[in-house]
Amino acid sequence: MEILMSIVIGIIFMTATYLMLSKSLLRVIVGTALLSHGVHLLLLTMGGLKRGAAPILDKGTSSYVDPLPQALILTAIVISFGVTSLLLVMAFRGYQELKTDDMDVMRGNDQNE
Template sequence: MEIVMAIVIGILFMTATYLMLSKSLLRIIVGTGLLSHGAHLLILTMGGLKRGAAPLLGEQGPYTDPLPQALILTAIVISFGVTAFFLVLAYRAYKELGTDNIEKMRGNRGNE
């Protein structure tokens, strides 16, 4: 199962890198979202994909470590806030400048 997760994480990182290198601001935001999802899966996979019970007192048996899940939950909340901020920033920039192209926002006309 770890091999499949490693392939999925690699595809997410590859897609996120491709999107973040584009000139469209909206694609950059989607790329950062995909990158954060890839990082969440990476943390979960590195914590180990095991089956087991919750670590409760008085219970016997194999336990799963709750620390990676707590870290991912915190990271999801933070990435949601950052994505919401990026979307508001992109909307405001589009309203002010009339474009979401990074080259035009800088003032470069490019080859268009």
């Protein structure tokens, strides 16, 4: 199962990198969100994918799942939601001012002059 998840994580990272290298600001934002989801899956996979064991350590339990990766992922989801929201608001404000989402035009490197 870990090998399959590693392949999926690699595909997500590859797609996120492609989107982040795009000229469109909206694609860059979607790429950063996709990259954060890939990191969430990476943390979950590296924590170990175990079945049937509760993340509770009790006196009679012989096997349990480490709850630290789930806690880290939950915190990272909240932070990535906040960062994505901030980027979307900044992109909307930039679109209102410049009437474009092309990164070259926003930088002032317009080739049409």
